[in-house]
Each structure stands twice: as C-alpha cells, then as structure tokens.
Amino acid sequence: MTAFVQQLIYGTSYGMNLAVAAAGLALIFGVYRVINLAHGQLIMLGGFATYVVTTQIGTHFFVGFFAAMAVMGLLGIALESTIFRILQARPATDQLLASLGVYMILGTVALRIWGDFEARPVNMPGEAWALHLGEDIRIDGARIVTIAITLALFIGLYFVVYRTHLGRTMRATAQGGETAELMGIRKRRVAALVFFIGGALGGSAGAMLGGLFNVRPDMGFQPLLMALIIIIFGGMGSLGGAIIAGLILGILYNLTVYYVGSKLGDLVPFGVLLIVLMVRPQGLFGLPGRRA
Amino acid sequence: MLEIKNLVLAYGVNRVVRDVSFSVAKGEVFALLGPNGAGKTSILRAISGLVPAVSGDIVFEGKTLLRRRPHSIVLDGIAHVPEGRQIFPEMSVSDNLMVGATVHINNRARVRELEARCLELFPIIRERARQAGGTLSGGEQQQLTIARGLMADPRLLIVDEPTLGLAPAIINTVADSFRKLRDLGLTIIVAEQNADFALKVADHGAVLASGELSFSGSVDTLRDRDVLRRAYLGA
Known part of the structure; x- marks a missing residue:
C-alpha cells in the first residue's frame, strides 16, 4: 500500500510533466494545425538551457527555469516565422516532415555541443528535503516542487486561454481561422503567441525533466512520443484533455514499471494508444466528427 | 462611400x-x-x-x-459577416460577441457601449450569453454573427x-x-x-x-x- 501511494505520487509528477509538454503540442496543433515534432527538441534544449544557467553559471533553479521558458518560446516563434508559415499553404505532411527535419538538426547540434557521455545534473529546489507521510512513505522534495510548478503553469495557461482577450483570439482562430481574421484578429500575431507559449511549455517541461533525471541530448524523444500519444488520448487540440491524459499515462507508466517491470513500462503508452484508437478514436475530449 | x-x-x-x-x-x-x-x-x-x-x-x-x-x-x-454564419461553436455567446470587438478591446468604455447597443438590438444574445455558440438555432446564430460584426463599430x-x-x-x-x-x-x-x-x-x-x-x-x-x-x- 505504501509503495502504491508513493508510485501514485511519482506517477503524478511525471504525468504532469508530460502533460505540460503535451499541452504545448496541443495548443500549437489546436490553433495552427501543425504537429510540431520539433517540440521534443525544445524540451531537450529547455533542459540544457536550465543546465547552462543553473548548473554552469550557478544561479537558482528558477532563473534557469524561466530562462528556458523564454528562450524556447522565442525559438518557437523563430520556427513559426521561418519554416511553418511558409509551409502553411502546403499539405500537412510537408509541415510534419519539416518539423521532423528540425528535430534532427537540433538533436545533432545538441549532440555536437554537449556530447552524450557526461551526466549533467540540474539542481532543483527541494532536493535536500523529503516529505514523510506516515511511517514509510517518502516523497522527494523535487517531485513536490515539480507538481507545484506544473499546477502553477496549468492555472496560468487556463487563465490566459479562457480569461483573457488574447485567449479568446487564440480560441477563435482555432475554431474558424478565416472568420477570426474578419473580426480583426491578426493571424500572425496569434501564431507567434501560440508558438511562444507552446515553446515555453516545452522548455519548462525540459527544465523539470532535467531536474528529475539529468539532461541529455536524447532526452526529448520519450516526452515527445508520450506527448503525441497524450494529445491523441486527450482529444486533438484539447488542453484539458492533454492534462488529464498526461496524468493517466504518467501514473499508469509508473505503476507498471514498479509492479510489472521497467521493460513493460514502455509498452503502456502504446497499449493505451491502441485501446483509445479502437474504442474512442476522437480521444477523451474530442468531439466525434469534429474537424481536427 | x-x-x-x-x-x-x-x-x-x-x-x-x-x-x-x-x-x-x-x-x-x-x-x-x-x-x-x-x-x-x-x-x-x-x-x-x-x-x-x-x-x-x-x-x-x-x-x-x-x-x-x-x-x-x-x-x-468595415465589418464582414461571413457566409454560413461561422460562429465559433465552442465559445460562449458572449465570447463570440467579444471577439468581434478585437480592434477596440483596449478601450473598455467603448466596448461596453458597443455591447450595450448589441444587447438592445438583439435581446436574445443576453438570454443566451453563457451558452456555447454552437447550441443556438440558425436564426439566433445569424443574429449573433450580425451583432458580432457590429462590435467592431463599423461604418460599413x-x-x-x-x-x-x-x-x-x-x-x-x-x-x-x-x-x-x-x-x-x-x-x-x-x-x-x-x-x-x-x-x-x-x-x-x-x-x-x-x-x-x-x-x-x-x-x-x-x-x-x-x-x-x-x-x-x-x-
């Protein structure tokens, strides 16, 4: 029972991390209709940005964390204005392939700069302490900090998307791009905003994953894969769906690794994907027949 | 003109x-x-x-x-009410209306005036304000799209x-x-x-x-x- 509770909390923190990564992907897909595979490398580079600022320069974790968000947000804008905007008139597969190309380029660049031999830790607040619940449940402080950060990010994201006029312009663009333009919404500004927020969410996910597991040039692959499955599971383009699906997947993953074995853990996301596609292909919050 | x-x-x-x-x-x-x-x-x-x-x-x-x-x-x-009504189906009626005011959104007093004018012209919008736009009937949607266009305070x-x-x-x-x-x-x-x-x-x-x-x-x-x-x- 104690192990179960502990794994539940670890799964929650991992799942919320994935949900942050997936929310960025879902937001960009929902508004801009592109599946941005380069998102995985924004997660990775977010980890390295945090590593450079926090570990190498020697500042507090949150300085690196916000630096990662800002830099990855700007990288998101740069990708939109140089690559995706040009490809918007082309078929979706062209944009998907281009984003895969960006993924490979960024991965190679990171490998060149940092190599993959060294363990590169990022010190997170809370690493020194742990929470003891009852007799033998011990929860790392870093996990609790991760959960707190992701909660704050989700509240912030919810506020921006559902409580501000900027959010209205994003939702309007998602539900009818041309009509939104006729209402005086600037398409390019919304695109820049969405890619900034998406990139920043990716960067923050990388910062937290780096804090929990070290930073590596290949660290973007698994969260990207999980995020893709999460946005299908949650319903393409749905933010709430991404959060709930991320939590479910993270918890299932941790429980499977703990109780069944680490090798089977990697099957969980694909098993979930298979079941979702068979039973509810539109995902948790996708509407049947909704143009996605 | x-x-x-x-x-x-x-x-x-x-x-x-x-x-x-x-x-x-x-x-x-x-x-x-x-x-x-x-x-x-x-x-x-x-x-x-x-x-x-x-x-x-x-x-x-x-x-x-x-x-x-x-x-x-x-x-x-110039405000344009497009063909096929084109409301934002998953946004609330009042959010739909506010999207129309995008170009004036930083002028709160003006937005309030425009909103008051729309609600007076189309009272149904007040009744339905919190509903999702997609749940309105065809006629209500048409009124909403015209009201949404008016929120830009157009001359044409x-x-x-x-x-x-x-x-x-x-x-x-x-x-x-x-x-x-x-x-x-x-x-x-x-x-x-x-x-x-x-x-x-x-x-x-x-x-x-x-x-x-x-x-x-x-x-x-x-x-x-x-x-x-x-x-x-x-x-």
Missing part, C-alpha cells in the same frame, strides 16, 4: 469576377444579387482583404483597400447570405434587424441569392451573373426589369 472599379478576381487562372464596377453610397443598403457562383462572395472577400485583386481597385472613403491585411480593414471601419457592414437556410418567419426578423441597422446610420452591403429578401431591404443593387455585372441601379427599377430573371435563369 465604397467604390468598386473594374475589379477582376481569379482563383488560379480561373477568372471568377470580370471587370465589375459599382458604388455604394453612405447610409444605404446595397444588395449584391445573383445565383450561386456568380462571384458575390469573392467580391466581398476582396473588400475584406481575404482575396487579392488581379486588377481594378476597391476604394473605401477615398483610400484603396488593395494589398491591406484584414485586421487593418476592420480598423478602418458586409453581410454574406444572411437568409441562407433560414425559415421564412426568421427571415422576416433578419429583415427587421437590417432596418434597425440602417436607422443607426450604417451602410450595408448584402449579398443574397434570395431576391425577395434583398428587394425588401435594399435601396440599390447590382446583379451578377457568372462573374459579370448585368445590372446596377435602384431596386425599384430592378423590380420592374427582367434582369433578375435573366441572371438567375440565363434566359
């Missing part, structure tokens, strides 16, 4: 509007008539900056609208096929709202296949048939002449 001069529009090599000219005077309701595919929607889209002109000019209050982005045209005082309102798919009784309420809008001093361009409706609300009109202008003038002459019949039936 608005002048279309020798306008040519094309999708690829296909010229959908050929050498069309007409002008709309301030304060009038101008009907753009013609069957499906005559080029009405293309002209309206060109006015709003969604379709580039091949040649010709579109002049609004002395300034050309060509090569301008849609949002700057809205800022200049463009309405594309407002009666499409609406029941006759509801078409009458749409006609009523057109009269109210004209009383506000608005200039309106309405594209319609439904000639009865257009002749009822408009002062002047132009008839399009396969991309070319076949008549332009007052609706009274339009009622008497058989240009309409020819445009629709090709007879």
Whole structure:
C-alpha cells in the first residue's frame, strides 16, 4: 500500500510533466494545425538551457527555469516565422516532415555541443528535503516542487486561454481561422503567441525533466512520443484533455514499471494508444466528427 | 462611400469576377444579387482583404483597400459577416460577441457601449450569453454573427447570405434587424441569392451573373426589369 501511494505520487509528477509538454503540442496543433515534432527538441534544449544557467553559471533553479521558458518560446516563434508559415499553404505532411527535419538538426547540434557521455545534473529546489507521510512513505522534495510548478503553469495557461482577450483570439482562430481574421484578429500575431507559449511549455517541461533525471541530448524523444500519444488520448487540440491524459499515462507508466517491470513500462503508452484508437478514436475530449 | 472599379478576381487562372464596377453610397443598403457562383462572395472577400485583386481597385472613403491585411480593414471601419454564419461553436455567446470587438478591446468604455447597443438590438444574445455558440438555432446564430460584426463599430457592414437556410418567419426578423441597422446610420452591403429578401431591404443593387455585372441601379427599377430573371435563369 505504501509503495502504491508513493508510485501514485511519482506517477503524478511525471504525468504532469508530460502533460505540460503535451499541452504545448496541443495548443500549437489546436490553433495552427501543425504537429510540431520539433517540440521534443525544445524540451531537450529547455533542459540544457536550465543546465547552462543553473548548473554552469550557478544561479537558482528558477532563473534557469524561466530562462528556458523564454528562450524556447522565442525559438518557437523563430520556427513559426521561418519554416511553418511558409509551409502553411502546403499539405500537412510537408509541415510534419519539416518539423521532423528540425528535430534532427537540433538533436545533432545538441549532440555536437554537449556530447552524450557526461551526466549533467540540474539542481532543483527541494532536493535536500523529503516529505514523510506516515511511517514509510517518502516523497522527494523535487517531485513536490515539480507538481507545484506544473499546477502553477496549468492555472496560468487556463487563465490566459479562457480569461483573457488574447485567449479568446487564440480560441477563435482555432475554431474558424478565416472568420477570426474578419473580426480583426491578426493571424500572425496569434501564431507567434501560440508558438511562444507552446515553446515555453516545452522548455519548462525540459527544465523539470532535467531536474528529475539529468539532461541529455536524447532526452526529448520519450516526452515527445508520450506527448503525441497524450494529445491523441486527450482529444486533438484539447488542453484539458492533454492534462488529464498526461496524468493517466504518467501514473499508469509508473505503476507498471514498479509492479510489472521497467521493460513493460514502455509498452503502456502504446497499449493505451491502441485501446483509445479502437474504442474512442476522437480521444477523451474530442468531439466525434469534429474537424481536427 | 465604397467604390468598386473594374475589379477582376481569379482563383488560379480561373477568372471568377470580370471587370465589375459599382458604388455604394453612405447610409444605404446595397444588395449584391445573383445565383450561386456568380462571384458575390469573392467580391466581398476582396473588400475584406481575404482575396487579392488581379486588377481594378476597391476604394473605401477615398483610400484603396488593395494589398491591406484584414485586421487593418476592420480598423478602418468595415465589418464582414461571413457566409454560413461561422460562429465559433465552442465559445460562449458572449465570447463570440467579444471577439468581434478585437480592434477596440483596449478601450473598455467603448466596448461596453458597443455591447450595450448589441444587447438592445438583439435581446436574445443576453438570454443566451453563457451558452456555447454552437447550441443556438440558425436564426439566433445569424443574429449573433450580425451583432458580432457590429462590435467592431463599423461604418460599413458586409453581410454574406444572411437568409441562407433560414425559415421564412426568421427571415422576416433578419429583415427587421437590417432596418434597425440602417436607422443607426450604417451602410450595408448584402449579398443574397434570395431576391425577395434583398428587394425588401435594399435601396440599390447590382446583379451578377457568372462573374459579370448585368445590372446596377435602384431596386425599384430592378423590380420592374427582367434582369433578375435573366441572371438567375440565363434566359
């Protein structure tokens, strides 16, 4: 029972991390209709940005964390204005392939700069302490900090998307791009905003994953894969769906690794994907027949 | 107020509007008539900056609208209520309305005034404010899209096929709202296949048939002449 509770909390923190990564992907897909595979490398580079600022320069974790968000947000804008905007008139597969190309380029660049031999830790607040619940449940402080950060990010994201006029312009663009333009919404500004927020969410996910597991040039692959499955599971383009699906997947993953074995853990996301596609292909919050 | 001069529009090599000219005077309701595919929607889209002109000019209050982005045209005082209603289905009715006020959103007092005006003209919007836009009936959606267009506080309102798919009784309420809008001093361009409706609300009109202008003038002459019949039936 104690192990179960502990794994539940670890799964929650991992799942919320994935949900942050997936929310960025879902937001960009929902508004801009592109599946941005380069998102995985924004997660990775977010980890390295945090590593450079926090570990190498020697500042507090949150300085690196916000630096990662800002830099990855700007990288998101740069990708939109140089690559995706040009490809918007082309078929979706062209944009998907281009984003895969960006993924490979960024991965190679990171490998060149940092190599993959060294363990590169990022010190997170809370690493020194742990929470003891009852007799033998011990929860790392870093996990609790991760959960707190992701909660704050989700509240912030919810506020921006559902409580501000900027959010209205994003939702309007998602539900009818041309009509939104006729209402005086600037398409390019919304695109820049969405890619900034998406990139920043990716960067923050990388910062937290780096804090929990070290930073590596290949660290973007698994969260990207999980995020893709999460946005299908949650319903393409749905933010709430991404959060709930991320939590479910993270918890299932941790429980499977703990109780069944680490090798089977990697099957969980694909098993979930298979079941979702068979039973509810539109995902948790996708509407049947909704143009996605 | 608005002048279309020798306008040519094309999708690829296909010229959908050929050498069309007409002008709309301030304060009038101008009907753009013609069957499906005559080029009405293309002209309206060109006015709003969604379709580039091949040649010709579109002049609004002395300034050309060509090569301008849609949002700057809205800022200049033209709101466009698109064909097929096009509300944002998963957003609340009040959010739908506020999207229309995007160009004034930093001026809270003005937005409040505009909102009050819309709620007075279309009381149904107040009743439905919290509902998702997609749950409204066709007639309610049409009122919402017109109200949403009004939130931009335009001097020229463009309405594309407002009666499409609406029941006759509801078409009458749409006609009523057109009269109210004209009383506000608005200039309106309405594209319609439904000639009865257009002749009822408009002062002047132009008839399009396969991309070319076949008549332009007052609706009274339009009622008497058989240009309409020819445009629709090709007879």
